[in-house]
Amino acid sequence: MRAQVIHLAYLVGSALFIFALYWMNDPRTARRGVVAGVAAMLLAVVGTLVQPEIVNWGWIAVAVALGCAVGVPLSFVPLTAVPQRTALSHAFGGLAAGLVGTAKYYLWLQEGPENLTPFRMAAIVAEIILGYLTFTGSLMAAGKLQELRWIPQRPVTYRFQNLSNLTLLGVAVLCGIALVVKPVELAYLFPLIIGLALAFGVLLIIPIGGADMPTVISLLNSYAGLAAVAMGFVLDNKLLVTAGALDGSSGLILSIIMCRAMNRSFTNVLFGAFGQVQAAASVTEKKNVKSETAEGAAQIMEQARLVVVVPGYGMAVAQAQHRVKELYEQLTKRGVDVRFAIHPVAGRMPGHMNVLLAEAEIPYDKLVEMDDINHDMPQADVVLVIGANDVVNPAARHDKSSPIYGMPIIDADRARTCFAIKRTMNPGFAGIENELYYADHTYMLFGDAKAVVGELVKSLAGSAVGAPR
């Protein structure tokens, strides 16, 4: 009887998880999704706790208390640190899966080797490989995003890198297959697989640069989900399989969207070492760059009908979103239509810019996706590029030799006037020259994004609303 009730709780939990994700399709219903998710999680936890074999209440209480003690502060990080937090939680997810797989294997090895059927053993191997590689890979990604000093920011590449990485993974998989065939006799291979998976996670992330982080984070999200699925197979638990599969497909779809937005393939992201390739490719002759003062730019913006703001990672680094909101208010007050053009890979994780601008209380109906805003670009009087670079580089449309050729971009060059805020003329992370900056109607506003937008706001506030121009 109790087993049936537990199964029913799991069933309702699965349905609630699906609804939680379904309600995320609109910001108006999204918070309901969180409630559904919490309810499902409660059902699952309670359903598990009432199982008769649960006796170690002390251990459970301590672990839960510690988890809450760490989890609550982690949920109040500043929104610019959300990519790191996300990567860190992928690491926790991978670690949990890996540890449960390890515990289960040794438990069965000691207490009942007949339980180690080939199918279960295969699931355990998949669980620990995915779990541990997600653990170290996500830790590395979080470290890179947090810009820890002892983790190299630039992609690290060396000869035969892909070959050696794949060999490592291949050895781990071969050991896994051997273990499936002889789970008891070859038990010594188990720690070896763990070590290989841990090492592979680190080596997988080392060659990846900041611009590829959105794809990599999504991919790690998918791995964490798949590790949970494998755990579900090991523990014979359908709720785990369902929830893990939802997470896995979510991560997969996000990474596909990210890859499409960069016109690159998975293999290219994972094995391409983006930053390294271009260093040699960008040799352009010196061209003239025009710069403009904040006052001049403010005057032109004031008289515009449509201003499109293109935010990028630079806005997040400079924490400029609140100044951007002030600029939005100043311009809207003067009857200027202000919209924000969001490129899917702007920032360091999917949807990064949307969250930052929403935090600054910019209404979300002003945040427009790339495909929709590009139709209106020729009508835009002013485009203001804040800390974005590759996503507005027109070379992606026509220059076949450019490394970003074919990547969908925001057509900032088709607007009447373009202002670009940038600290220096140094090419961005990917090391690609941006010909937008040399176009006839482009003017550079040199300086820190927060400071420059602040000056724009000040100039606008200084000139009275409705005064004769």
Added chain:
Amino acid sequence: MRSRKRIAAALSGTLLAVLPALAAEPAAKGGATAASSFDLTTMLFVFMLATFIGMGVITRVSRLLHTPLMSLTNAISAIAVVGAIVITGADHPPIITLLGAVALFASMTNIVSGFLITDRMLKMFKRREPQKP
């Protein structure tokens, strides 16, 4: 509206697929070999259907919300907590209990921080500007 119908159809489809499996489970416990092969196919079925539902639901998620989506799925995949509780809670050698407790700690962190930060971010998405007093 059409998409809503499709989702509903997909949902009821899975429920229909999962329910008989649930009902049949106690019966299948009889023979060990029969049970394991039966479970294997059921689990694969659940996995396949859940993946397709996930694909269908996630492609409809607004691009605005991709960051909260990721933190929500983070929290959801912390359902690994179920496995961690079973390992920690049952009467096992201390080293196994310790492994389980660390796993439980990690999943609990994800549950708490995942749901809290998702809600915190979603609160910020407003359609109109707040009225100034």
